[in-house]
Amino acid sequence: MPELPEVEALALDLRGRLTDRAITKVHVAAISALKTFDPPVSALEGTLVDDVTRHGKFLDVHASGLHLVLHLARGGWVRWRAEVPDVPPKPSVKSPLAVRVVLDDGSGLDITEAGTKKRLALYVVRDPQDVPGIASLGPDPLADDFTIEALAEILQREGRKQIKGVLRHQGTIAGVGNAYSDEILHAARMSPYKPASTIVDDDLETLYAALRQTVGDAVDRSRGLAASELKGEKKSHLAVHGRTGQPCPVCGDIVREVSFADSSLQYCPTCQTGGKPLADRRMSRLLK
Incomplete structure (x- = not known):
């Protein structure tokens, strides 16, 4: 997408x-x-x-x-x-x-x-x-008025909602979807299941920097490319999204996946969840 x-x-x-x-x-x-x-x-x-x-x-x-x-x-x-x-x-x-x-x-x-x-x-x-x-769009994450204080207010308002869903909900933050939310959380070394309102202090600063840099760098790399080149450019710079089973480019651990009805998320256990794999209900059913 x-x-x-x-x-x-x-x-x-x-x-x-x-x-x-x-x-x-x-x-x-x-x-x-x-x-x-x-x-x-x-x-x-x-x-x-x-x-x-x-x-x-x-x-x-x-x-x-x-x-x-x-x-x-x-x-x-x-x-x-x-x-x-x-x-x-x-x-x-x-x-x-x-x-x-x-x-x-x-x-x-x-x-x-x-x-x-x-x-x-x-x-x-x-x-x-x-x-x-x-x-109904939320604020643009690259806008000048999208400050760390603005992000903090969003996270507190979203309460115990998982940060993965908060990042990709267009009415909360505009423009970030499934792929870049995976990449932002990997860059922040943060679990996709972390409750939004618990992200404070150093974690807040880390997430804000990862969000702005991940999306900003992708915009800079894409600027000037023809439409026919954009999909390849995006795919070639993804660290975890769409790379299930491949080594994490940061630590070498295997990128894992959690599947849902119509989407999935990818993450690195070592970088993001303290080495613990997240439960994947679809895979659990297959193993029964």
Whole structure:
């Protein structure tokens, strides 16, 4: 799933490609992706792209007072095409193409979604705050006003909730998902199950530094890369996420996993849990 660093880099890449270009057509190939009806998608035709920005994990294409907002969900991506076909795409459950944006010079964007669970969302709105997911976003962890005091207030408010869930909840902190929450907690040498309100003093300083540095470094590495390079860049710099069974790059212990219904987390026992593996109920059932 694209998270804050990748979406930030996508916004920067698309800003350079789309700004001052006119949108001539938006083809919605997967009607399930379209979440709004007023203004209609056709209202984007003839608009001029002014900017491309980010809100958490949402992409926002500003076009003559309207906003084409995208949430790429787990399997979505944006592919730049120097030339798009003249024939509009046909809706097909077998095709990954969800939306095609055509520009006045014949170039455009293909917005695709892999997998069978279709969660990609497209909104056409007059104000990005009209998108429920944007209106409910928590603070951006790279914003100047996201201070250590702001993080401390969040952690105390969340009480006994596990820090892993707190970090990835978009209404609490915007832009951090499953992958970077694993990486932040590994950098902080902290258990994903640690209760939020117990993180104080030195632990608070450690977590704040790990959060800002992990996400900030990923943004710096991604800045300037084309969309086609971002997934590979992210994967090549992950210490624990998606590396179950491989050695931890810090201590050499084996990276372990805890699985849930629709996701999983990865961690290093030596670095994060005092050498003790966390219980994985799915694996426990398999061993019975």
